[in-house]
Amino acid sequence: MIANAVMGLLPKPHVRPVAGAVRFRGRDLLKETEAALQAIRGKDIGMIFQEPMTALNPVMTIERQIVEVFDAHAVLDKSERKSKVLELLSDVGLPDPELLRRSYPFRLSGGQRQRVMIAMALALRPEVLIADEPTTALDVTTQAQILSLICRLQSERDMGIMFVTHDFGIVSDIADRVAVMQLGKLVEVGRAADVLRNPQHDYTRRLLSAVPAFVPKARPAAHRGRLLSIARLDMTYRGKHGLFTKGRTVEAAKEVSLDVRKGETLGLVGESGSGKSTIGRCIVRLLEPSGGSIRLGDIDISRMRGKQLHPIRKRVQMIFQDPYASLNPRRKVGRIISEGPMAHGVSEAEATARTIELLELVGLGRAALHRYAHEFSGGQRQRIGIARALALDPELLVADEPLSALDVSVQAQILELLASIKERLHLAMLFITHDLRVAAQICDRIAVMQRGRIVEHGDTADVFTNPTHPYTRELIGAVSGLALPSTVVAGQESTLAADAL
Secondary structure (H helix, E strand, O other), rough: HHHHHOOOOOOOOOOOOOOOEEEOEEEEHHHHHHHHHHHOOOOOOOEOOOOOOHHHHOOOHHHHHHHHHHHHHHHOOHHHHHHHHHHHHHHHHOOOOHHHHHOOHHHHHHHHHHHHHHHHOOOOOOOOOEEEEOOOOOOOOHHHHHHOOOOOHHHHHEEEEEOOOOOHHHHHOOOOOEEEEEOEEEEEEEEEHHHOOOOOOOHHHHHHHHHOOOOOOOOOOOOEEEEEEEEEEEEEEOOOOOOOOOEEEEEEEEEEEEEEOOOOOOEEHHHOOOOOHHHHHHHHOOOHHHEEEEEEEEEEEEOEEEEEEHHHHHEEEOOOHHHHHHHOOOOEHHHHHHHHHHHHHHHHHHHHHHHHHHHHHOOOOOOHHHHHHHHHHHHHHHHHHHHHHHHOOOOEEEEEOOOOOOOOHHHHHHHHHHHHHHHOOOOOOEEEEOHHHHHHHHEEEEEEEEEEEEEEEEEHHHHHHHOOHHHHHHHOOOOOOOOOEEEEEEEEEOOOOOOOO
């Protein structure tokens, strides 16, 4: 809300400032005209939005959207713009900028879309950058690259940054000062080192205590039978337009073999674009694999289609990475969650009762029943997605970055919720994540994916404490917050991040 007020982007006339001032170069931005704000946005103050799928125009190519920034401020001539677009896409670590500039947002992964947003925000090298959760959709290596890029540009231009985040690892890496907000109020402000080492407010202490430590837990081996077996799975994209030019093929998954046992959580980790989400979508049969097999119990579901898949849908559910894009904007939350059970023969009254129970479980309550998805924050929408996935009591839950939009305290709540449901229902999970700290807490086993292939897998403690593949070691080395200090919370010492590792 503060970031949108600075940029003059509050939803008028329903939300407006009633007091205070936002001063930039001696001018109160709250009193400026729309034309004056338009001249400032992008050029003097840039903003990276939290949800790139909603901030990017779905019917415009990536190049055209970046060029719009130049058009709005009448900078660079036509001959210079293409080279500048390619430079920006390369700076934020996107592969094959020449190809990606002609792509549409829906052709890119969540992490790639976020990097496009960062490129747009930095296009005119603004004096102030407002970054609203800019790295939540990024894997740890890309996150390190982006943070390094932002810090380098800050140094070059003496740029001020307001970095909105729930990741205390990032705070410890880049912040000079920290302001902690609770229920619309600043409860603590100070130097980053002081706030992290010696928090004064109880809410700050609770936030720090909720940070998952990067300390893999030794877990007893699961002796239950296999629920899901993937053998030599291939997924090749062949396209004629958009991201994939005519005749071009991309091997998103190559000879992937995985097993998920009943009652266990298998973590699938890797960089953005490594093929993790593709594997998840093949399992729930939103994509048809190019080769290999996917067996759910004794049933090979890899070649099933249409009505054949109807009974399988109840057994396998998915939490999608982008909750805004996966929730129907025209339906109220109650209907979104209840329509799955109703499609499988549950009465409307029973489905509604189940929906209310789930909304309570994920911390939203009955009041959410009659509201639309756009009325919730990003984190709240993710909880709606989790409730919908659990509505049918599935045997297997494919969780595609289910915590990326949530702050650390809510992450802890959702992890506890998933753990309790898993224990009660013997629920198996394929947990796709780029947050190795979360993976260390929740996963029984880990599979590391790079460029469509599984390069290492094993028990979580073994993989994280004794990685054998260079790529796994690179991922672990890129985790933010390795130096996050220990703090005393509620009278007990809590070691944060990877100090104990």
